[in-house]
Every structure is written in C-alpha cells, then in structure tokens.
Amino acid sequence: MNRAGAPEAPPAAPPQRVDVVAVAVYLLVAFGAAWLVTLPLWTSGRGLQTPGAVFLMAAMMAAPTLGVLVVVGVLRRRPGTAHATGLRSPGGIRSWWRWGLLAWLGPLVLAAASVALAAAVGVYQPDLEHFSGLAETLRNQGAGALPVSLGVLAALQLAQVLVIGWVNVIPALGEEWGWRGWLLPQLLPLGRWPAVLAVGVVWGLWHAPVLLLGYNYPLHSGPVRVLLMVGMCVVLGSLLGWLRLRSGSVWPAAIGHGFVNAVAGLPILFSTAGVPVDNATTGLLGWTGWVVMALGLAVAGLVVGWRADRGRGTNGPGGPGPAPLPAGPARQAS
Template identity: 50%
Template sequence: MSTEHDRVDVRGAVSFVAIAYVPAWLLTLPLWLTGEGLSWAWAPFVLVLMMFMPAVAAFVVNKWISPQPKLLRSIGITNPGGIRKWWPYVLVAWLGPPLAAFIALLVGYLLRVYQADWTGFSGLLEQSGPTVVGSAPQTSPTTLALTQIGQMLLLGWLHVVPALGEELGWRGYLTRALLPLGQPGAFLTTGVLWGLWHAPVLILGYNYPTVPVVVSFIMMVCFCTLVGTLLSWLRLASGSVWPSAIAHGFLNAVAGLAMVFSKAGHPVDNASVGLLGWTGWIVLGLLILVLIMTGKLPVRIPVETVGISQGVNRRSRR
C-alpha cells in the first residue's frame, strides 16, 4: 500500500484507469444505439452496472497487475482494528450527506437561485402528478414530504451497494495509490479522473442537462473533486472504505431533496442548486475548510514498519 513516502505505482494506476474507464464506457453503448439515451428503460440498470467497474479494476490491478499480499486490506474492505476502528464514522457518513444537502438548499435559497416552498411542498405535489393528489386527497403535503425524506434516510442504505462499487476503486485503490503525490495531489487527481469517467452519460445530459456539454464536464470535475476530498478523508481517517461507501450511497439517495422543498412552477436546476450546483460547492468547500482548520486534513496515516524480528510490525504515525 502506497504512503506519502513511496513512489506512485504508475503501472498499477494507469492500468486501473484503463480498466475502470473502458468497460464502463462500453456499457453505455446501448444508450446511444437505441437512440433513447437516459430515457431508455434499461438505463438505470446500465448506470448501476457501470458503478461496479472501478471495483473490478481495483481487484484486477491488486490481484494480477500489481499484486498485493493482502488484497482485501489493500482496497479497504478489511482494516487493522476491524469495524471497531471505523464504526464511529458511520454516523457522519449516514447523516452528513442529508444535512449538507439541506444546507446547500438554504444557501441556494438565500442567494435566490432556488425557489423553495418550505412548508407547502408545492413543487413536490406538482412532480407527484394528479394521480397522487387526486386519488389520495387524505395524504397531506407534509406527510408526502416526510415519507420522501424517510425513504432517503432508510432506503438510502440500498444505494450503498452500487456506491461501494465505485468507492472500492476511486477511494479504496486510487486515492491510496496516489498518496506519494501528497494528499492534495491525490485528492485532485482522483477527483478529475472520477469526474471525467462520467463523460459518456454527461454527454447524454446526466446531472447537468441545462448547460453545454463542456460546461457539464467542468462542473462534474469540480463536484467530484470537492466531494471526493470529503470521501477520501473518510477513507483515510477510518482506514476503511466502508464509511466512504456509505456516504457516497447517501449522497446519491438525497439527490432528490431539492425537489421535496421546491416551489411549484420552478424546476430545479442542478447546475446551481443542491450539492451538484455551484451553491452546494460553497458548502462542500466550507466542510473541507473546517477539516483543515481542526487538523483533520491532511490525515495522519499510521505506517507499518517491519521490526527487528521477522513477522513483528511496529506502528508509527506520520
């Protein structure tokens, strides 16, 4: 496993990027060939399958290209100390994304780029359609909104499974592999590569359908770099990939939070609203700043050094 005092395993890193990119991009071909793009009935399945390609790349690299003696530990599935070391980060990973997403909406509202109906939930009713409103008049807007939020907080755990597919690659393998660049360099490089990995679906309008394609590339890279820094902090601080996978899963789960509090007649634009938008980047940037000011970033990583006697390890902190 790389540390900040080793050299980057160029062969392994380049192989990982190639394996993560090529199969994932090939999987999107049906979206193009059908001519239906993201509206194709099987598009959600394709996107989920695509999310597992970074995990495949991490396993292939660590098993055959740059073999690691402890494969599962090298990508963060297991770790020294086990679950006792990383379980305190689970609460942050679970509740942090919904809280950050809500604060991002407040920032967007204060900057007047997000039109909200905080108590009437008129935008949610509008999106729900006449079937829900007409056939179930007994369901109040508040109940409908609370149901949506409850599903995000509970059923969001289902999102952790495909999110783990990405995290095993980007944070489990690549961030650690690039640590010789320094933590800022590793976070930045991983964020850029992660963002550009979405290129085929960005061209089809994924996440940023209202802006030109080139702008969507730039915005996705910015978002992935900022949120990737926070996910990398979870990965390195906990010594495990599980907290970052949980956080990633709930980031995906709360993607529709802006719709819950939106105002009828004002469609949500991801380019400016929510964590994907520039107002959300303010929140992500402030969270990173808090970690820096409190001494949480850069992360102090325990380094295993071989002792005098064979098979004995000493731990030091750098």
C-alpha cells in the same frame, strides 16, 4: 489469518513513487468498462430513456472495482489487498463506525444547508407552504390522491432517505473501492492534496458516458455538464477522501457516497411549480453544495485533522503514510 491458518502479510512501508503502469491499466479498465456498459444508451437512440438504463448505470458503478480486480488480481498480485485498500480493517467495524455514522447523517445535513444557501442567494425558489413543485412532480408521474398532506409527505421522504439510502451503499462501494480504496493511496506519493484532487478530477471525467447524454445537469450542454461534474467530484471527493484517510477504511466513503446519491432529489421536495431546479446551482450537485461541502471539510479538518489513528491503516501526509498494496515481488501477468 488466511485459509491455511498462516498470518496475513503485514502492510509494507508506504510507496515512494506512483506505480504508473498499474495506475494506467486501472484507469483504462475503469473508463473502458464504463463506456462499454453504457454503449446501449448511445446506440438505442433514446439515451437515458432507454429501457433498463437505470440498471446499466448501476452496472457502470462496478467499473472501478473491475479495474482494481484486474490490477491486483492479474498485473500486481500481492497479499493483503483487502487491508491495503481499506476493504478490511484490523479492528473491523469498531475502528471506523463513528466515521460511518458521520457519513450516514452528514449528506442530509449538507444537502439541506445547500438548499438553504441556494434560497438565500436567490438561485432557488422554495415553496414551504404549498409544496407545489412536489405536487407537480407527482402529477407528472401519474400519482393519484394522497393519504397525507404534501408537507407530511415531504417530511416522510426526508426520513426515508436515512433508511433507503443504505440500498445505495453497495453500488457506491463499486466506485469507492476503486477511487478512494485503491487509486487514492496509489497517488499519495504525490502529496495529500495533489492525490485527492487528482482522484476527484478523474472521478468526474469518468461520468462522461452518461453526462453527455444529459445526466445530472439537463439544462446545460454536454461539455458544461462534464465540467460541472468535475467540480462537484473534486469537492465531494475531497470529503470522501478525508473519510478514507481519517478512518483507514473505504466503508465510510462508500456510505457517504451512497447517501449523497440518496439526497440528490432533495431540492425537488421544496421547489416551486413551474420554476425548474437547476442542479448546477442548487443541491450538492451545484455550486451552493460545493461551498457547503468545502466549509464542512474545512471544519472537519480543523477539528479532527486528516491523520488516521495509529495502526488504522491509511494516513494523510505528515503521518506514517498510506497503507499501500503490501510489498512483494510484483510481476507482470503472463
């Protein structure tokens, strides 16, 4: 019901073609805002060491949401946007909580598996006896004497991830409402996989303002960082896209995104002192993580498929189709 007590407009039939103008405006705003917000990192001469950099990067995560607001609030004003973009679901949280649970616990399992794979193939050297890498990191941060052993501290850090990670969900929603909430359904007329992969590529390229300053892959050059991030975003974006399509809600994707960010430092906990951890090979950012996530997606697709339950909203190809922005006389903003 809307504020006047009238029922909301029901979702329309899936779009048969991509709204090129709307997508172009969305991308222009999302990319432009990301560069604008991070401009102080470039002009300060200190890059990622600029005071307040963490807040600027958090603000950058809202750029995709700004793109959605411009498109649906100015360029294409239509009712029912919250439902069409998965921000709201007909059944509320009851319709997607199981997918949210999977998105909460899954990243830690995948991250642990990626670290194990990296160790098994020799691209990561763990120290499970002395936790010397963790000790080295704490010394570099100026930490004093610890009240518990390093092993206990590592275990506590793992447990805390499942709690503190919730802090990441809201900024992650700033991205997910744009990428998987709005853009993915808009591109589904191209086909499920072309849409999912295209969103992943765009998502990876969108990180360029901070990647070129050394973010995520400091051991590699700027162009290589961008390529690595595109690869990671294509694989992770496929998993998040599956959550979005399967649940009919953007919230499981936001939860998954938030907890992937929370487990990003997992390789440091078990590393060996003096041996740099290369994010290009270890953890979910690296190729071992891509392999693990791809296997996880394959298993998920085989076990439960891609299609949302009837009436859930967004569906993968082969089903009724995505829940698009509801039909109505689209108009250009004056």
